[in-house]
Amino acid sequence: MDDNICVNYESCRLVQAADFNLKAEQRSEYLRNYCRAGKDVWLTCTRYFTKSQLNFCPDFVLPDTDATPDEIIARFDADETLS
């Protein structure tokens, strides 16, 4: 795959899921500014980092979410409504 495109592109729910809770405009911005912006950029995506650390990434995590994997898993575990 082209290095410009994130290695998670085909499986990432932010990119692929029709039910991902994000306005179309925001989604397009993330695609442009992270997912298709080159390896140097998508390597900085919080969703990429979370997936690499936890082997999954909850929907509340966005590319520019400022949280550690430990904080993310704690929030996920504390709230049964999150997916």
Ligand code: SF4
């Ligand atoms: S949101 Fe992050 S992990 Fe998902 S495809 Fe875009 S850059 Fe990759």
